[in-house]
Amino acid sequence: MEVRGVHHAYRRRVVLRGVDLRLRAGVLAGVVGENGAGKSTLLKILAGELRPGRGVVRHRGRFGYCPQRVVLNGSLTVRQHLEFFKVAFGLADLRRAEEVMDVLGFAEYTNERVGVLSGGTRQKLNLTLALMHDPQVLLLDEPYQGFDWDTYQRFWDLAAGLRDAGRSVLVVSHLAYDIDRLDELWRLDEGVLHRRETVTA
Template sequence: MSWPALFEAELVRLGVEPARARQLADETGAQAGEHAADPAQFFGPAHLYARHLVTELQAPAPAPRYAEGPVLLSLTGVTKRYRRRTVFHGVDLTVRGGEVAAIVGANGCGKSTLLRVCAGLARPDGGSVRRTRRVGYVPQDGGTADWLTPEEHFTLFGAVAGMVPRRARSTGDHLAARLAWRPARGQRAQQLSGGTRQKLNLVLGELHAPDLLLLDEPYQGFDQGTYLDFWRQVFTWRDAGRAVVVVTHLLHDLQNVDHVLDLGAHA
């Protein structure tokens, strides 16, 4: 029996609904495929990974690190439709300062759309959204201009936040260094690798020191070292009392978060 089939069978044995088990098996296989890896080597034995995933999805949220932290994002009964199709419905999520939340689910279930709703870039068709005023949003694609250098991005985004050019550039360089990146002077964004361009997106999302960071699969193109740097930065944000929401398709990321929103359950 193949690894995905063993994984699916173990999920069902552990009480996951068959349709949801098939969805998770397909999604997990796709994740390994994106990394050109054998699932057994990427995730380990199928039965152990299935038990780990079920434990993570069903475990109650740990006590907040900042029990008195303010609510920086609150979704209540949020629904989104495109024409006659319901993308998701009845989504509830509360994230306080000092907490990290992950949004997971199969491709096409609306994870990026929900994050845009959280950011105020898309309107829900039902329910309510309350968020802090200072929000940093990092899209999965786009967000940068091909013809601008990183330094010019820092200056432009800083100006929007009321930062003088020198401070914006120095802040951008400092934040880039945390991701083991030193922007080259005169190099345009279109000349950056995919992973480096995503580092630029992350720096721009944090440049104005937001209270709430919304990150849409922000580690695309990262190598393993940069991926670990990214999560260390997330922990730094959490320790500083910020709220972080991460859209992820890497299920092993769930061990790093305080809340998990499985959007597939709201289709």
């Protein structure tokens, strides 16, 4: 994915001031910044959910997007969500979704209504829906909200596995947790992305 000169403003409030970003295949990258810095706005633009004021975003292949706000239907079961997205993505089966559910440790909730699930379990489903079509580019906005420590570790193992399989993974967070797990790190400050030195050896 390549991003050049992306600007965005909400009326007079300028949020992004010429963001440039190149996300290579086989890279686990992170963007950090204070609350209100424009991270979620940037991710929405990268995912095509929001049109930038100006600038260009180019990406090839399938992409998955896990927004910060979980968008699920509380009256439907986990399986009904999976079946709905299976049709939307044109998938032959739910094999990949079931693999992700096993890794995240919530396969036993398949027949539960989403409305009765904890916030952390809903977030696991949110992440599964973003991953079930095996995207080449994965955009994650605060993806581990509500996770317990074990699931948090499982998430990073999953992200590293995607990176090792040649996928491009971008994790956005307001805090620079576990930056040693990242290959590349940027900080969004005053609407501009600043590249930090390579994190891992």
